[in-house]
Amino acid sequence: MNLVGPASPLGRLLRRPDAAPQLRRALWATLAGLGAFYLLRYVFDEPAMALYALFGALPLTLFSRLPGTARERTGPLLAALPAGLLLVTAGTLLAAHSWSAALGMFVVAFVTSYLGVGGPAAGGLATSFQLYYLLPCFPPYAPDALGERLGGLAVGMVTAALVDRLLWQGPLPPPYRILLAEAVDAAAEYCALVARRIAGTGDETAPPPHDRVDRTLFATRLSQVALPERPTGASLLHRGLYDVRALLRHLVNQLDRISTGLGSPAPDEAHLLDRTADGLRRAAVVLRSSAVTSPSPDPLVEALRSFGVARLAAVRSATPRRLRLAAVVHDTAAAGMLLAEAARIAFGAAPRRPWRRLGSPFRYATVGAPVRYWYRLRLHLTPRSVLFQNALRAALALAGARLLVGGLDLPHGFWVLLATLSLLRTSASDTRGALGPAFLGTGLGAVVAGLLVVVAGDTPAVYLVAAPLVVFLGFGIGPLLGTVWVQAALTLTLVTVFAQVEPPDLAIPTWRFLDVLVGGLIGAAAALLAWPRGARSELRRSAVRFMATSAQTCQAITERLCRPPAHADTADADATDADATMLRAADRTLRLVQAAYTQYRTEGASRKDPELPWELAMASGYTTVGGGALLLSEHAADTAPLPPDVATQLVALSARVADDCRRSAESVRCAGTVQPRERDDCPADASGPLTLAAAHRSGPEPAALVLIADLEAWLTGISYATTRVDRVMDDLRAGRAAGVDHRS
Known part of the structure; x- marks a missing residue:
């Protein structure tokens, strides 16, 4: 053999x-x-x-x-x-x-x-x-x-x-920036294809490059990335890469919307998407090279400005369908512009002047590293953070183990705490699953170590030669074989090392096994008492809270833009600060749910439970936070009132969309076990606000008509995202009824 x-x-x-x-x-x-x-x-x-x-x-x-x-x-x-x-x-x-x-x-x-x-x-x-x-x-x-x-x-x-x-x-492992560069390149290809299609020059029968986009986006999920490479820090590099990924997700969602509603050729919109694809390619080059190479000013910024001028000029004659298309394309290009800016900031470039103001999505790039680090510490200093839970669980387990070791006067008490530290997991079930292999491995190692002590006796040369072999083979091959072999290798390592410092004794392997037994049981007790379900429950709570916060945010932003302050000169600073506070609250919730989801994907529960559409559940929040920030940056200074009937329609639409978000959140909270309520699909291109805007062409200023189109496109985009969640939940519910496990 x-x-x-x-x-x-x-x-x-x-x-x-x-x-x-x-x-x-x-x-x-x-x-x-x-x-x-x-x-x-x-x-x-x-x-x-x-x-x-x-x-x-x-x-x-x-x-x-x-x-x-x-x-x-x-x-x-x-x-x-x-x-x-x-x-x-x-x-x-x-x-x-x-x-x-x-x-x-x-x-x-x-x-x-x-x-x-x-x-x-x-x-x-x-x-x-x-x-x-x-x-x-x-x-x-x-x-x-x-x-x-x-x-x-x-x-x-x-x-x-x-x-x-x-x-x-x-x-x-590939750096996260390389994974992102691949995803940005795939999105650029998708964007260019959509541009050709809405220009009327693309092949209508050719399928969009969804496979590559989905594959590369999936590879950028934090749960799929090696732990050292995850952009979870407070540095400019990590903050910038995190923003690139969030903006990319929003941009792809918008491209999906455009590609599902193609109509008559739209050359201006196609040209802007072409420039957006070029901007994405430049951002991918920055990500791959770790150096800022894009020219200043960014050509996409100029393309957006030119599109805005043309859009204002044509807004009074545009059909409702064209109003929405222009709004979605503009939002897509703006997301591409922000993505390129985030990539520049990640590699040391100072944010351009428009992004240095209060409420900017890149405000963090204008403060020092200690301030950014403090913000990150403060964000997770809550029992709702799985990172806080993990730290508190470990502290209680190790402190309790140290008290027990002192109270029982156990020899080699260090090994008890070492076992507690190495066997404690983020959930009770995972900790319990680690105990059996650990006890078996320690017992096996103790038996082999006992035989070694009996055969070698007090001969240091034997242990001197054995220790390197045990460490290299045990920790080189052992982790590939599983916990049993790692614990056996650790036991043999401790015995062969201590035998070179003090006379070897058969009691050492015995105490090693007992210490692991005590330490493992302490870890199991701590995992059972402190958040025993790990990230699973917290993920559901955080996702539901995030969707509810998104619902509240979309209503608040709509109200703010439909009914601006009457005296902008005196209220502008307060309104800007309120806008920033509103978006920061949603962004904080998003970061907590991201941390919970990342941990959940490492736990055993994620491999046993039917997979809920967590990424889709967060997508509506991406659209709310990212799209809302873009809307406020574009229109927060507008003071021209909207026609009352249009404003009423938009506020009513925001209430409906918020209800959709809350209903989807309830479905996620109940894990898809509740029966769905009847709901309409995302409003058609000729929705109420757009139709009313077309009817008021001779009244409001062109900027007001653009705001109406942008708000309507943003709200229906959130509705589009929540509809996708509901469809997956319906499939999951149907699969349960048929005995099939659907996984997203």
Whole structure:
């Protein structure tokens, strides 16, 4: 039987996409961790420093998840050194009493976990920081050994950074900007095709490039992206990339609307979409090159201005259908313009002058990094944030474990907290599912370690040779095989390392198994008591709240634009601030639901439950927030009153659309189990407000007619998005009745 060939089980295992990165990580841990350990243990005869060098390097090599290349990771790894020294100092000094050590554990676990909301660089080091506090906060209380501990830790952390920099790099996941560039390119192709069709020169029978658009957009979902590459931070790069994705989703939705309502040729609109496609291609170049190369001023800005002039000139003679088409095309082009601006800002360009005002979607680019980071921390400082829930759950579990270890006076209490930390998941079911393999793996490792101790006895050379093999193979192959093998490898690693510091004892494997048992049960209890359903319940609540906020926002913006302040000079500042506050509330809710959805896709529940249309549920919010911001930027300064009957029609339409949003939210809240109520489709091109606008051509100013068309197109766009949600929910309900599992 061939055990090592390409067709063998090992060969198939090594061909997995995650095999090479995992082997690289294991080699990193072996060279950095054991290299520093052997240097201090056998060359300098400093066993205490050697242990801290090992535990300074292993958390960084095995548990850190930092974005970028080795060169880019060097900075964060070295910047973690002062924090590591501070945490070891705190753990050493607080180890005098169980209550002080537990209190410190709570603070350290919560702060290090919660700071991860600022981005993957901080979040990727959270586990390492917790372990740096864990190791010295157990007896013996030895403040006089603090110097040795800090010296060993510094050697281990510096060695880890050095080895990472010099080691073979290995394959990296594609940067998020590249995934976005592919999606933007696909949208540009789609936009150009729609332009040809509304110009009357395209092939009406050719299908739109939906496959590529859908595939590339799906690849940009945060839940599909490697954790270090997710744009969840407060930096300009992450904020800009996040905005590019949101605007792209809105733009594609608008292109879908245009392509489903093609009529007579519209050359002006086709020309603007062509320029929009060119702008998207330029934005894709910026994303791929990480450099701002687009000319200034942006040609799309000039195209939008020219289209606006032509639109004003022709608005009195336009049919209701043409009024809506012009409005949707204008909104699409404006979204493309904002997308290009977000891409520029992501790579260091200052926002152009129009986007520096209060209420601008790019206001964040005019404030410093500390302010942006503070906004992100404040956003998630709520029990409704899954990131806050995770931090609090981990802090309670680890602090409780530390109190229990102190109360029971368990030897090797560090292993109890290590087990709690490694087995605690974001939901009770996932934690429970991890316990069985962990106990089995630890038991298997304890048996093998016991046999090794019996055979090798007190012969350090055996453990010296065995440790590198255990670390490299255990953490290189083990994660590919599952939790059982990782826990077995961890148990063997601890035994082979401690046997080189103190005489080996059969009691060590036994205590290791008992400590994992205690730590796993503590983690299970914490997961059961603190938000046991993980992100599933919070996702539903957040999505429903987001849809309800969108409903309220669309009504408020319509009221604001239909009935502007009578004295603009005195009310403009207050109105602008109110507009910004209104959109910020919806945007905050959107970011909370995005975080919940991203976590939900990593949990077991997402693989068991029928998939609700979460992305579609958020799409109506994208249209509300993104389209609303565009409307306010275009028309907030307008003071000309609309004809009363048109304003009444628009306000009534906004109320109807808001009811649609709330009804869809209720359907999502009940997971599609409620029977749908009768509803009309999205209003036709000759809807009431457009028909009334055409009837008032000789009265209102052209700018008022444009506002009517833009508002009507925005509201019907939200209705279009909620209709898509309802259709998927209807299919899901029908599938349940027929015993079929529909997944979006």
